[in-house]
Amino acid sequence: MAMRYGFFDSEITGEDEEGQPIFDRAENAEFVSKIFSALVTNGVYADPADNFAVRASSGMNITVKAGRGFVNGRFAWTEQDTTLTLSTANSTLSRIDAVVLRLSMTDRTISLAIKAGTPASSPFTPSLTRTADIYELRLANISVGAGANSIKQADITDTRYDTSQCGIVTGVIDQIDTTSLFAQYDDQFKTWFSNLEDTLEENQATNLQNNINKLEEKSLSVKTNLTTEDLDTVQTTGIYIQNYTSNATTDRHYPVKASGCLMCVFAEGKAYQYYNCQNEGCIWMRRYNSKTWSDWDQIYPGVISVSDDNGTAIKFPDGTMIATQKYDIDMAATTYAYLGDYITEHYLSSNPPDFPVAFIAPPSCTYSLEGSYTFWIGNNTRAGGSPTTTTHSARLSLLRPKDTTLVNNTITTITVTAVGRWK
Template sequence: MAFTYGFFNSLNGDRKYTAEQLSSIFDGLIADGVFDSIGDILATVPGSGMQVIVKSGKAWFNRTWSYNDAPMPLTIPAADVTLKRYDAVVLEVNTETATRANSIKIVSGNPGSDPSKPTLTNTEKVHQHALAYILVNAGATSINAGNIENVIGKTECPFVTGLPGPADISDLFEQWEYDFDVWFANLKAQLTDNVAANLQAQIDELKESAYKTYTGTTLPASSLGSNGDTYVQVLG
């Protein structure tokens, strides 16, 4: 456990900071994901033959940023002759000392009659984040749009969330207020109906009780009007 801080000017090398310390200033400000307003959000589209294209975009994962400024072609490994499989287009963050790099690559799954999507690496040093899944049919020689499932903006690869700055929520507040007024009006209407029904039931009960007290019999249902008024005169 240690107390850290930053940043201050270095004098003769007495203040040195790691990349992790620099990136940590964003902790609590933005959450991992793909930026939804930069480029083409790293979307995967068909290329020629067994290629797919990862479009432009920027992402922030595991305290690192990745930026692709041009279409990136990736080649899907050859299809199985008789079985289909799922491949994943992933953004990999590798902090191994020998690597220390991010990349976009293909991770192939296992062929099968009912294949599962590949399990992605998620260790202390290597993290793979799915951008898309590709269904590679048996004997396929090309990939079409129907074979591609982009997962950007979904749970597996969400959009970056953070603090975009001050926002005017006047319209949103007005909508909330309107929705509340509608809800409250409906509630009042329901309560009014229930209260009236309960009150009428209690009145009928009292009339029934009074009639039995004087006559020893039950008040006939026909003696009540549609609004609960009693047509029988009880004599004292």
């Protein structure tokens, strides 16, 4: 193949059959991509840190953050977050899906897509397609448990920093081949260590090895692939990572069904285990003594407060949440009913705002009204009777004595207090 080069000013050498000029130094998009490929590596940009990051949303939906990236010399850029939906979970088997940034030469596009994995008792990640036509970068893997109806952040494994899967664009000039550099350093170390062995006497070498062994006994090991082990059998000092909620079951002696980090400290026949639940805001601890594990005790951190323009929600580690909000309603009665010496008047609060954090089930709500009206009743349903976890009742009732008068069409502030569970 002849050498290709560019760019130079072209000269017109003739016309084609449609009368368009023919240039002697014209080049196409492939040539431009070759230039970019030599300057910019495949991957996503490191700044901001959430470039094309995958986040859990609601139900089986996920959100891919806005970002920029390069795939084989082609540039991809989106200024808005993208919502993708995973397919329905298998009722009995788990699977692992992949979120990819996909280049298609045939379609001339770069798009975000989900590659669904195969349900299995021991699921594996779907492989990437990397051909002349399709080239994919893996942004994240998502563990979809059997029968799952929602995705949590703990189910998502970020793979953007893995060069073999995606990688980070770290500069406009291709980086040094670290494989060759590592081989050079390794060879130099082996030469140095060989000379060290020649200078050590037998007793010195033995003493050095004994000291190394003692250090290894005191070192803190890290195990990143904790799978189906029973935590009762983990009695070696170290840090252990459980990435999959489906593996964290109570019959394997986990404190809760949640992915997280286990730290074990073991010495002289006694052990302590600490389990930090990922994204759950709680830490558990138990002891091993006289060949018996104690029950897990929850260590309570501080409560979490979440506020927005609609109000405030306080989340407690045990799952309880209290949310309060204030907003104005139009005091225009719609129906009347007499109850002895009292009148029941119904009001519709139009478009009540959402709580700062959604409950997992409809909460119990109490209501108070600014002014002299004290008895409010709400059934925590929207108009039509559908329970809701994100806002309170759209239908309220006021009980007042017959001999009092309420002026309609006035704006009054109502305070709503909801108590329920956030997990």
